[in-house]
Amino acid sequence: MARNAPEPDSPSLFDDVGPNGSGLVDDPARPLADRLRPRALDVVVGQDQLLAADAPLGRMVASGRLASIILWGPPGCGKTTIARLLADRTGLVFEQVSATFSGVADLRQVFAAAARRREIGQGTLLFVDEIHRFNRAQQDSFLPYVEDGTVVLVGATTENPSFELNGALLSRCQVMVLRRLDEAALTELLARAESLTGRALALTDEARTSLLAMADGDGRYLLGMVEQILAAQDAGGEGPLDVEGLRGVITSRAPLYDKSREEHYNLISALHKSMRGSDPDAALYWLARMLDGGEDPLYVVRRLVRFASEDVGMADPAALQMTLAAWDAYERLGSPEGEVAIAQAVVYLATAPKSIAVYRGYGRAARLARQTGSLMPPAHILNAPTRLMKELGYGEGYEYDPDTADGFSGADYLPDGVERRPLYEPTANGHERRIRERLAHWEDLRARKR
Template sequence: MSDLFKVAPTPPLAEALRPTTLDDVIGQSHLLGAGKPLRLAFESGKPHSMILWGPPGVGKTTLARLTAHAFKCEFIALSAVFSGVKDIRAAMEQAEQHLAQGKHTILFVDEIHRFNKSQQDALLPYAESGLVTFIGATTENPSFEVNSALLSRAQVYVLQALSDDELKQLLMRAQERVLSHLQFDDAAVDTLIGYADGDARRFLNLLEQSSASIKSSETTRITAEFLQNALTLNARRFDKGGDNFYDQISALHKSVRGSSPDGALYWLCRMLDGGADPKYLARRIVRMAWEDIGLADPRAMQIANDAAETYERLGSPEGELALGQAVIYLAIAAKSNAGYNAFNQAMAFVRTDKSREVPVHLRNAPTKLMKELGYGHEYRYAHNEPHAYAAGESYIPDDMVEPDWYQPVPRGLESKIAEKMAFLRKLDEDAGG
């Protein structure tokens, strides 16, 4: 009797439109097209363990479910966020029951990077024995986040964010099947695509929000202005501690090194918009100044430090302008990694070299005994010499060859430094040093 009053829940749009066949999948043509790796894997007739690596909302769970359907396997899904070794063992017991009934099991672990080493190790014997076919999904680089033993037993497939055209295909499908009453003008479509950021699930959620808002306003024409007022718009795709974070930091640093002010500004603003800590960015900007500009333009260090201090004083959003102008200056400044290279070479030498004695003439002599031992004897005070330079003098250990680590580049201030060094070397040669 109570069944009469039960109302079946309406599935979310993303679930209602989840593909049921491989041909229904939108996107990932580099894997699913004719002759492509995953298509061939499906056509082989035999499932294999795999790791699906890609950003959120690109079809990792869908592909795992389609794999189970294609090979007529039982499907067990675990979330690494909520599951542990106990859940893995329970899933294996269930897989053994399936096997007793003549059915193979696919074990899908979402966010596999959240499992620690012992949890990942717990999967190994079952994957090796063939009791289950393991499929993991991750937004993080498996090379860093998945145990090498588990990684060696699974094929890694890299999934990509959906393109603008693919999201438009998804919109057409949603209109055909569920949202036929809605019409979107071109600006509205562009707005939805921009905020979806290649994430199909987010795109469909935005469409669902649009539909809910339309019902209350009784209009079927969606404009960009309507979307701005009606939707709860999420931040861009960004992971403050994962691959995406370090990829964007790398892009920012390389844009500065490559003298691209627009590229540097783009990546800085992408990270600020995505929620990166501006204080962290300020520290990285200071590092860029020392690593890639160095003594070719010492003003770059000052500007980078001033920008960091300005942000500390003003905070967001006002202080972000200082960071933006700092990366512009660093991008257009003369570049040199001569000081960076010299420091690294010197550190590498010292770490592997023996402990050499300080030459006697360079030693301090604060006591009578030290003076009697010759400490500081024959030391030449540079300020009393012509050009304030003790030509021919040596400042390295007596048994060490002059290393010439610092090699200034012919750019910016370092071109002048190179001229100065050449002049001093000539004085050394004339003095027989």
């Protein structure tokens, strides 16, 4: 646990004026990310939507009253820094626990200390890192202390609070969404790092752009890469690094992706909606993001099979065959070769005409079946393998459609007493246009035969 009472801030790069008037204070023994940690909220980069004077946290700080909050955002976007600065600006003692290493006993100690401070008029900000890792019972332990104001809770999480935090705790906290750092914010961090160290990174313009992309919105990771590049320069690297040289120095980072958490569902939703919206470029992008993040290709192809039936349907019946063929090809080839077959299926589905008429028709049929119970099929379409069944009228009057003049008998195949209503209503998209015309022709023949 970390405990800090309000005290004069230690200087950092973000001081308006440092001890020597430059605003720069260098302590090479500390990690670069720590040396560049802001000491003022107005110099935190990339989170103006929360920290500006007219934004939620800005208004809280101006009023001097801080509510319990959940900071939800990706790694390296400033959650811990913001929590520390909020405590400082509002005059609260900063207590920090990590859900990874702390249990209920640790929390009881924090709550007891906060209660003692409260008796002398001193408030406590309790910062809980990775709060989503506490189980439901542990989360419940916060409730009375948050409710009576013993602590102001600031929880940090990379996971969707709607899924990971219980409703009682969420109802007592405001959720603040932090953004991944954009290119402008990362560029500012890079400039500050070069200013603090007094060294320019020996990179080509293309390599500098690639470096920002490799950070993937994570400021802490960017500064870690800067340290690696400076170390390479110290080792005697000649000339500026190009993109390939940069990749040789920097260990590649796996994309942020967790197959069991929200990002998994976000990306499959993006893939699904891109195909539904007939955007093959976006669909390929989201497919690549998922596979590059370690998603099981067979999970993806199973979703494609469902999409072929649900979203394409009879507008292009070959879509189902295409996705099944992609599944088979991947199982035969494996990765990475088989992934091309999946990509082919994704493009096919994205560019195919769309119809959910079969999906809706089956839904209507399911509701009708539930409403009508266990009605028997009409006798004329029942087989009669025994004399008794023939005597009971099974199969009597059945017409074999291929032998009729029109190839269509017009018989009724629904149970007696069930009013005929359209269940499958084909669209005018793709192959369904012809199906709709055919069904209209048969309906006209049925009406004439009656």
